[in-house]
Amino acid sequence: MMVKSHWSMLSQLALVCALTLSFFALRAAYEVSPIHAASGTAVGTSLTDYPRVIRLAHSNNSSLPNGTLIASADTNNGQAFPVYTSINGGSSWNYLSTVSPADASAGNCCVALFEVPQQTGSLSAGTLLLAGTIGTGLSIGIWYSTDQGNSWNFLSYVATGGQGSGKGLWEPDLAIDNNGNLICYFSDERHQGDGYNQLLGHVISTDGGQTWGSEVYDVAVNDNNTRPGMASVVKLPDGSYIMAYEVCGNPGCSVHVRTSSDGDNWGNASNLGSIPQASDGSYFTSTTGLVWSPGGGPNGELILVGKYLSNSPNGGSGSTLLTTTDFSGTGTWYKMTAPFNVNIPNSGDHCANYSSSLLPSSDGSSLLELAGQLTADNNCQIVAGSANAGVLPYNDPFSSGTDAGWVTYGGNWSVSNGVYSDTSYSGQGDKAVVGSTAWSNYTLSGDVQLTANDDDAGFIVRVTDPSTGIDALSGYVVGISSGGFYLGRESNGSWTTLGSGTIPGGVSTYTWYHLNIGVQGCTLSIAASAAGSSDQGTLNYTDNGCSSTTGQIGIRTHSGTASWRNISVTAQ
Template sequence: MYGAVFGRVVAVAGMLAATVAVAPASAAPTLAALPEYTTAEAGNPIVAGWYADPDVAIYNDRFYVFPTASRPYAEQTYLDAFSSTDLVTWTKHPNVLTTANVSWARYAVWAPAPIARNGRYYLYFAANDIQSNSELGGIGVAVADRPEGPYTDAIGRPLIAQFVNGAQPIDQDVFVDDDGQAYIYYGGWGHANVAKLNADMTSLGTFADGTTYREITPSGYVEGSQMFKRDGRYYLMWSEGGWTGPNYSVAYAIADSPVGPFTRLDKVLAQDPAVARGAGHNAVLNIPGTDIWYIVYHRRPLSESDGNARQVAYDRMNFNADGTIQRVRMLVQDNFADGNALGWKTYGGAWSVSDGQYRTTASYGGKSLLDDNHVNATYDLDVTVTSGTGDAGLVFRASSAGTGADTYRGYYAGITPAGRVILGRANNNWTPLGSAPLPVVAGQRYHLRVVASGSSIKVYVGDLTTAKISVTDTTYPSGRSGVRVYNAAAAFDNVAITNQ
């Protein structure tokens, strides 16, 4: 299955020279100075388009993400990459590898694994989705002189072209240990193998017993594998469940050796019915010189049923004192610092991002919603009514959205320069639920918070200790979140939604 867990870690600082060579000496202190993000604070997904199976690297003071193009198999004939200096704004590098540069690859080009060594850049990939040893395909290796390619086939044939120990040759991950020994981890169909890579990075070595492949399949393993090292211990991660289904997830094991044995410990990442489904196939990113870690992965928006409707996201990954990994929370935030509104869908009005804010011109009920489904949550955002005498604010627990003043089912809390904070519900009409006096100046930013827990709804503005409005209403138990205006132009910023 091509939705396997795959992804190489950008290693801890002690391993950085081996795993991401050619980075200048200034890279570590520059990158270590980045803010410590709780999630992709400019919003997930981090790049536009359907992509899956992301892997990561740090080259020349830049972060690189190499994903699979999430399309029908026959159309998976290329790989794109994205780079960033801050994990916020991303530059697309199209067609870093195409089947035109690999004589034996025809389609199903999956799960790129980047690594730099010997003064060159290597990209490992799977192609052709072979189903038996009689077919041509498997895991290949390409090489380039620049991180963004173009990459060309390094050996003119697959590096791993056969099923060994029952493992389909897909979803490779490359890891270089502190002693300089490189390993390739791979496998689908419920089996995982590890092999040594020789120093040339284009041929396989052998273990002390003369064998080339060693099976390392942990309990629950379905496909793919990804390796990283922290505090002298080896972490193997993999995907469980079916890649098209909601139960796709990431689990892990820890060992004292790069070849195991690996005993399953726990899930790390799974779907959240409030945020996204099918969360899996991860990479791990460590900020050099720090103990800050992120999990980079793909997930499927809640409203999408197409298996290929997958997007790249990242969230913070934290460790317990004993080295075990805490379960990752998929957080919902957007400060619009990346200059876009990926993941938002508009219904009426004219919307744009500028100066790090999400802006809309005046309209009668223009709204923009996320693809979420929160039940009990705390909603935070900054609201500025830039012109007009109407109101602007938060939509929550919404469904059946369309274009029109009250064309949705759900709640809305907003502020108006007329001097009030308001709360009501919509169902192709408007039912007021509460209001309170509030001095509001056009052009001034206000922090709006709504706490919705069961039937209790509380609205705060500025002062987050005393609610301006507090009501009980059972009409809408869950739904989408977003922003809205009515007869006003507005700017929105620092959206954050937290499950209770």
């Protein structure tokens, strides 16, 4: 939604109640909450929601060189926009400066950060811009910094004339269009008299943000109900643009996308665009963020985040992102595990995973996420964490001491000295998964050790629809037990044994065994040995009944306890 929770919402109460009831009825029918050990690192203090992060690429400041991360967010008192920096990829953060609007006694909201990539008007490449809502939706202001965020000056008002909560101006997002002009997109409630409960529009500046042109409607429906908002705009390598946004006023505030050839013209404003959906029909609702990453495909990929993953058979809210290499946004989207899990309460809140921010590494191999997270004492804080960006090759030696990027279902998981362990002894098929459901033909390598006499454990490949339960996934299991190694297929509650083999020297507890598992089409190739030994057992199996040739990877126990290390995945 568009309005800060600590501001008056009386004018929107009926709408919010209706949306909340319908949305949570839908979500409750599907939500199964996974466990996730990695929880992110706190960014500053008193930061609450709308986190934003950028990486400097045009800096001339030796103390804040290219590669430095700059972040900001709303605060719990709504009086200022503090700015933080990180020089280690988001592992730790330091306070840098504060933007304090002179007329913000009623509160600020919805910060945006942008590094100008080229000369536009009077602004040179490397200038930082910070935009935000001022005074409970009364206006949107913009500030600039020529010293990489150390100091800030007011530039202009992008839009004015808001009338406060329920009739305000919200959630700016900045870009440079294909004409080299500065453009600001925002959510606008000023036109309710014309039947637009809320619309998405933009204004253009030809002089570097000193003055702004007339508003253009980008997504707007005058039915007194539909509320498009929270634009997140990305310029793609071919020069086109794609926008992600939520559309409230319909159950669940579903996330939509649409495209533009130049950043200015988005087609018929009454066209709500398309809903990004995974193959299982799941999609995001309520708040969104979109980025382009150079990894994941020959032209890179899009990565999408939303507060809730709806219509998902086995949950995934707060631990799932969606990706695609189809830049129209209308093709298939795939699930990938988020860098860390955000625990979202069953009741609505304005913190957990609310308008999260994503930032791929320069080569697209890893992904940083900033998100709101509720603390143990029910306060909101912004946390940051990074992990593999759902791309191959993948390698996790667990040297960070966390299971960043892994999502666990059941079990008692921990990381120590480069070893990932489950010590629950639950007998419920504890599992942990990582990666993307877009992964197709690949080879997984890793070591597994049984730590209970009656256990069997190993790896899972081509994983989709994981959940808590002994056979609760679709995919293949390659495990070891006292009799050697085995291959089986799980299909959401059913088990089929497909093959088995011996490991030279047998299998003992507290001994490491190395498994090499290749998946190519419907054929699986397995090699198993004691770690460090060249003597191995092998199995090649073609599953004529295979129904999926893509999926994540993971680890799994059956009934006891086990440990894993040195897990890697390479494309075939």
